[in-house]
Amino acid sequence: MRESGLDRRLASLPAKVVLPSLIIGTVDAEVLIIGGGYAGLSAGALLARSGIDVLLLEASSRPGGRAAWEEREGFLLEHGLHDNRFAERGAAAAVFRKLGMELEFLELGETELWDGDSFVPLPAALTSILRSPLLGPRDSAAAARAFLPLALLPPRRLYHRSLEEILGKRPRPRVKRLLSLLSGLGIIAPDLHEASAGEFAAFLQKAMRSPRRAGYPRGGTRAIIEGLRRALEENGEIRTGTRVERIVPRKGRIEEAVSSQGIFRASAVISAVPVQTLPSLLDRRDIPTLFRRMAEEMLPTAGISLEMALSAPVSERRGLLVTDDPFSMGQFTSNIDPSAAPPGKQLISWFQPLPFALMDDGEAVRREEERMRALLRKMFPGIEEKAEWERIMHLRMVDGFLPSPGQSRPRRPGHRVEGLENLFIAGDGTAAMGTGGDAAIYSAMEVSGLVRSYLGA
Numbered sequence: 177m178r179e180s181g182l183d184r185r186l187a188s189l190p191a192k193v194v195l196p197s198l199i200i201g202t203v204d205a206e207v208l209i210i211g212g213g214y215a216g217l218s219a220g221a222l223l224a225r226s227g228i229d230v231l232l233l234e235a236s237s238r239p240g241g242r243a244a245w246e247e248r249e250g251f252l253l254e255h256g257l258h259d260n261r262f263a264e265r266g267a268a269a270a271v272f273r274k275l276g277m278e279l280e281f282l283e284l285g286e287t288e289l290w291d292g293d294s295f296v297p298l299p300a301a302l303t304s305i306l307r308s309p310l311l312g313p314r315d316s317a318a319a320a321r322a323f324l325p326l327a328l329l330p331p332r333r334l335y336h337r338s339l340e341e342i343l344g345k346r347p348r349p350r351v352k353r354l355l356s357l358l359s360g361l362g363i364i365a366p367d368l369h370e371a372s373a374g375e376f377a378a379f380l381q382k383a384m385r386s387p388r389r390a391g392y393p394r395g396g397t398r399a400i401i402e403g404l405r406r407a408l409e410e411n412g413e414i415r416t417g418t419r420v421e422r423i424v425p426r427k428g429r430i431e432e433a434v435s436s437q438g439i440f441r442a443s444a445v446i447s448a449v450p451v452q453t454l455p456s457l458l459d460r461r462d463i464p465t466l467f468r469r470m471a472e473e474m475l476p477t478a479g480i481s482l483e484m485a486l487s488a489p490v491s492e493r494r495g496l497l498v499t500d501d502p503f504s505m506g507q508f509t510s511n512i513d514p515s516a517a518p519p520g521k522q523l524i525s526w527f528q529p530l531p532f533a534l535m536d537d538g539e540a541v542r543r544e545e546e547r548m549r550a551l552l553r554k555m556f557p558g559i560e561e562k563a564e565w566e567r568i569m570h571l572r573m574v575d576g577f578l579p580s581p582g583q584s585r586p587r588r589p590g591h592r593v594e595g596l597e598n599l600f601i602a603g604d605g606t607a608a609m610g611t612g613g614d615a616a617i618y619s620a621m622e623v624s625g626l627v628r629s630y631l632g633a
């Protein structure tokens with residue numbers, strides 16, 4: 177894209193310089209939100225509902241961020257596989273309830289593991305985990321030793337430890353495999369060395385309290401994004417195609433946000449961009465070094481997403497399907513919600529997490545993609561011949577943080593930045609509860625409360 181003269185002028189300005197409003201005009205709002213993914217939309221909807229005037233600026237042409245959706249030839253494409261942990265007990269349901277709206281969840285079938293040549297059930301509840309046929313007869317004591325602390329201890333006592341440490345020095349292979357599968361499914365961290373025991377324990381304990389481990393909202397992420405958008409627009413505005421280039425503080429407060437579309441001022445500013453990119457919007461001198469490093473160095477989860485639009489059904493399965501070599505997961509979304517594909521056709525969405533560092537090695541990623549495709553061909557013979565078209569994405573950011581011990585909840589950036597009293601931070605890389613979409617939404621719930629108190633609303 178060609179850079180306009182204004183873009184060049186903005187890029188060459190030091191962050192501290194305040195553009196004369198005559199150049200591009202200023203817009204005032206009570207609360208300015210930068211970024212229109214789950215976090216920005218949720219915070220905006222909650223604040224708008226409480227009567228606060230909200231303006232949300234979104235860089236791309238439509239809101240949704242990493243949960244955006246699009247229609248293609250009658251198929252409803254999400255930005256890769258998207259389910260909601262804990263269904264009606266989960267984060268999206270909670271924010272809808274606060275907004276006085278309802279989100280209907282469709283029943284997901286049983287979660288199943290591809291065990292080499294057939295699918296077998298993958299246990300969800302603690303009792304079924306300990307009795308799972310995936311464990312051998314002599315594994316029960318080791319499984320209890322691994323899973324009971326995770327089920328019973330407060331997560332804060334386990335955040336700094338890895339799941340590998342919990343398993344001990346000589347783990348029994350089947351116990352290790354089961355834990356890796358459940359950690360992969362629950363917190364997208366199948367590598368036990370990298371998975372924080374506290375993050376997994378928080379997931380497991382909530383799963384034990386919830387009737388359902390996951391659900392799919394009728395209409396998918398579209399239902400969530402559109403519901404939040406409507407609630408926000410009742411007392412606020414979303415401006416798409418508006419990328420904020422700089423946020424400019426003065427005397428400990430954010431004074432304005434500058435974009436090529438204008439200068440924006442507000443009493444409070446919410447950053448809802450991925451936390452890794454927030455420091456680039458500020459001058460280095462305006463942000464405490466510790467916060468800046470924590471944010472910039474936060475490693476996200478990464479991986480490969482593959483969707484196929486199939487001319488005819490290849491499977492009747494309605495639940496999450498998981499493989500363990502390599503770890504990957506997916507679902508036939510249109511078996512759960514028939515509106516995701518035209519009648520007689522089928523939509524499959526598959527995802528394989530990969531280490532962030534590997535994403536720079538194009539050859540290695542392509543090899544992993546081929547392994548994933550080989551598995552799909554084995555599980556669903558003839559699938560590729562039925563593909564009318566497909567979308568493959570090599571993604572450097574899936575969830576905002578890899579839930580490792582070093583990035584567990586107490587070690588992620590909080591919702592405030594010391595020294596900037598009217599700046600609030602939301603997004604799935606912050607110290608909110610949960611991972612992925614849950615962290616994004618819970619961070620927004622937290623931040624909207626903080627902003628209301630700050631404004632005295």
Ligand SMILES: Cc1cc2nc3c(=O)[nH]c(=O)nc-3n(C[C@H](O)[C@H](O)[C@H](O)COP(=O)(O)OP(=O)(O)OC[C@H]3O[C@@H](n4cnc5c(N)ncnc54)[C@H](O)[C@@H]3O)c2cc1C
Nearest residue numbers: 211213214215235241242256258259420603604612613616
């Ligand atoms: C393939 C895939 C599968 C996933 N599956 C699941 C799942 O099953 N369950 C789950 O809970 N989560 C899942 N996630 C994670 C989930 O999508 C994210 O956690 C969530 O969408 C993050 O929301 P967010 O608002 O924090 O960030 P984002 O969605 O990244 O939103 C940030 C927004 O800010 C905008 N922006 C950035 N910079 C600027 C700027 N300078 N000015 C203005 N706007 C800006 C961006 O365009 C974007 O819209 C998945 C993600 C992917 C990619």
